[in-house]
Amino acid sequence: MGHLITLATCSLNQWALDFQGNYERILQSILIAKERGATLRVGPELEIPGYGCLDHFLEGDTVLHSWEVLAKLLASKDTAGILCDIGMPVAHKNVIYNCRVIVHDGKILLIRPKMWMANDGNYRELRYFTPWSKHRQTEDHYLPRIIQAVTKQTKVPFGDAVISTMDTCLGVELCEELFTPASPHILMGLDGVEIFTNSSGSHHELRKLHRRVDLIKEATLKLGGVYLYANQQGCDGDRLYYDGCALIALNGRIIAQGTQFSLNDVEVISATIDIEDVRAHRAQSSRSHQAAQAERYPRIEAPFTLSAGKFDEVEDMRGLVGKQESVRYHIPEEEIALGPACWLWDYLRRSRTQGYFVPLSGGIDSCATAVIVFSMCQLVAEAAARGDPQVIEDARRIVGESSDSTYLPTDPREFCGRLFHTCYMGTENSSAETRRRAKQLAESIGSYHVDLNMDTVVTAVRSLFAAITGHTPRFRAHGGSNAENLALQNIQARLRMVLAYLFAQLLPWARGRNGGLLVLGSANVDESLRGYLTKYDCSSADINPIGGISKTDLKRFIAYAQTKFDLPILANFLNAVPTAELEPISETYVQADEADMGMTYDELSVFGRLRKVEKCGPYSTFTKLVHEWGSFLSPVQIAEKVKLFFFEHARNRHKMTTLTPSYHAESYSPDDNRFDLRPFLYPSRFPWQFRKIDEVAQALPDRSLPGATGRAGIDKDKTE
Structure with a gap:
């Protein structure tokens, strides 16, 4: 005998301040949940206004419009007969809280404010919201008149409480609260809560999903219970991509999982569970002893049931009951193919532009950017083939076929040719090989490609200065100084940016179409970290899909994409030496990125993680690397590499203040004023720190083996 309950959670592609669109998506998710027989529906964090409102949360309008949307939902007959957990900001006693509003049949049962805030990395919740610090306490919240008119309620409970129905008990845990050491679900579960909801605004980062899933499984493995995880999905108007992957767990097992990357605006997952399974799992002596001593939560009594009845009374319960699923994880190469592609699609369709433009250099970075756009076209083609009406409508509008009801973007190369524009901007320093690679890549993915020489423009600027x-x-190769050599390189780089925007604005016109294009940047996270780019060159763009991805991961992605997308040309990019091609090529010299930087891309990834993730300064970075690299580099060699990195990072830090907004994918991103808050004027030679490093390096024994090589390698030390 059992009590069966069908539960639903969802991923919604909400958009900051899109109250109408957000309302429609919330309502659609509720209708889908009801069609599946669910009696509880959970949505993502702050789903009514959108999670990414940032300082708009401080505006009274945002709170007002959120109440207006909630009033519309409460008044709708479509929301009757189902318990809904809905997210919005609420001002209680003139304090703004991040809240869940629990509603049923046109009534508000509880407003539950968030207690532990996400306030590091990408998040600044304490800037907008105040955490609820009165744990296991509630107060009366007096409702605005627009809500009173619908619910006929004057006040409702506000605070840390749980909902007690006639057959079970459920509690709310909000996003960051799952990640805290003393998570609320522990005490709630000991006090008899059997169903936990978690509404989240969790962004994608490479290799991150494992942690989220492990925490959700662990939440109910020892404790027992049902855990429903909802998440925001899509770009939400910012650098982050919220990666969905709604989950339902039962007693430490994942029993339902949504997609992590999708073009769907609404995705609902559901599962039928037997609540008796939770009670059986909890029937252990030690848990019972702790539960008997647990502090009591205020309970909001709800006079209805979530269960359908006794097991033998239920007809046609397909897919019974709580069957375990194998969790689906994407490898990092797939994450790069899918996450930035979905983000680009959201940005393109919501910005109301007609496509993308990228300068193709023939190198791996711009190649990766182009392949990600092609991956986006693949996703659109697959969705169109499935008959997704929203994707088809957006695609027709973007390519100027709104009036053609027969056009379907089911061929990714054909669709790519309509919206993606590439250009090779060559100079006398460019090689025939990079020009050929760029052209072949464009042909392979179907982009509209332009090939040009810009020597006349470069010469005009050079002649202007001379006049x-x-x-x-002159270039250094022709007898010029370092200052002349660097200036001549930067002329080329910056003119490429100017030309990129010219072509992005006028290429649609030249093709007989309307609108303009967004320019894509293609500087990877390691180059940005090192400052190995020209300020306001073609790394300056509208958005950058690879700005948060390491060179190492990009190479792996290209190797994956070669097979996945049937692009044999990508092998040529993998085997090419990275080069900016801004200096004259001679028989004895070809410009190479790693030689110019004085360090390898693999080394940059190591420095980036130590600096940002492990919070190391110059000296602690050195002491860690003595242990990691000591078998193939001497302490003095390691010291020189550490000093070089921190010197270059510090003197180029100002460049990071102007970085193109980039897709966030890496935990050591140098994205300024958002993820990485640091000054941009440094004592770049760090006299105190470097002196201490030198003293210790001289005193330590050299344990490197003769002739040994390792990941760090030895590169030309170029600091000026």
Whole structure:
């Protein structure tokens, strides 16, 4: 004999301040949940206004419009007969809280404010919201008149309480609260809560999903219970991509999982569970002893049931009951193919532009950017083939076929040719090989490609300077100084940015179409960290899908994409030496990125993680690397590498203040004023720190083996 309950949670592609669209998606998710027989529906964090409102949360309008949307939901007959957990900001006694509003049949049962805030990395919740600090306490919240008119309630409980129905008990845990050491679900579970809801705004980061899933499984493995995890999905108007993957867990097992990357605006997952399974799991002596001593939560009595009845009274309960699923994880290469592609699609359709433009250099970074756009076209083609009406409507509008009801973007290369524009901007320093690679890649993915030489433009700027100053700058290869050499490289790089925006604005016009294109950047996270880019060059763009991805991961992605997308040309990019091609090529010299930087891309990833993730300064970075690299580098060699990195990072830090907004994918991203809050004027030679490093390096024994090589390698030390 059992009590069966069908539960639903969802991933919604909400958009900051899109109250109408957000309302429609919430309502659609409730209708889908009801069609599946669910009696409880959980939505993502702050789903009414959108999670990414940032400082708009401080505006009274955002709170007002959230109440207006909630009033509309409460008044709708479509929301009757189901318990809904809905997210919005609420001002209680003139204090703004991040809340869940629990509603049923046109009534508000409880407003539960968030108690532990996400306030590091990408998140600044304490800037907008105040945490509820009165644990296991409630107060009366007096409702606005627009809600009173619908619910006929004057006040409702506000605070840390649980909902007690006639057959079970459920409690709310909000996003960050799951990640805290003393999570609320522990005490709630000991006090008899059997169903936990978690509404989240959790962003994608490479290799992150494992942690989220492990925490959700662990939440109910020892404790017992049902855990429903809902998440925001999509770009929400910012650098982050919220990656969905709604989950339902039962007693430490995942029994339902949504997609992590999808073009669907609404995705609902559901499961039928037997609540008696929770009670059986909890029937152990030690748990019972702790539960008998647990502090009591205020209980909101709800006079209805979530269960359908006794097991033998239920007809046609397909897919019974609580069957375990194998959790689906994407490998990092797939995450790169899917996450930035979904983010680009959201940005494109919501910005109301007609496509993307990227300067193709023939190198792996711009190649990766182009392949991600092609992956986006693949996802659109697959969705169109399934008959997704929203994707088809958006695709027709973007490519100017709104009036053609027969056009379907089911061929990714054909669709790519309509919205993706690439350009090779060559100079006398460019090689025939990179030009050929760029053209072949464009042909392989179907982009509209332009090939040009910009020597006349470069010469015009150089001649202008000579006419004004009487001095003609020369490359180092022609006898010029370092200053002349660097300036001549930067002329080329910055003119590429100017030309990129010219072509992005006018190429649709030249093709007889309307609108403009968004320019994509293609600087990877390691180059940004090191400052190995020209400020306001073609790394300056509208958005950058690879700005948070390491060079190492990009190479692995290209190797994966070669097979996944049937693009044999990508092998040529993998085997090419990374080069900016901004200096003259001679028989004895070809510009190479790693030689220019004085360190390898693999080394940059190590430095980035130590600096950001492990919070190391120059000296602690050195002491850690003595242990990691000591078998193939001497302490003095390690010291030189550490000093070089921190010197270059510090003197180029100002460049990070102007980085193109990038898809966040890496835990050591240098994205300024958002994820990485640091000054941009440093004592770049760190005299105190570097002196201490040198003293210790000289005193330590050299344990490197003769002739040994390792990941760090030895590169040309170029600091100026």
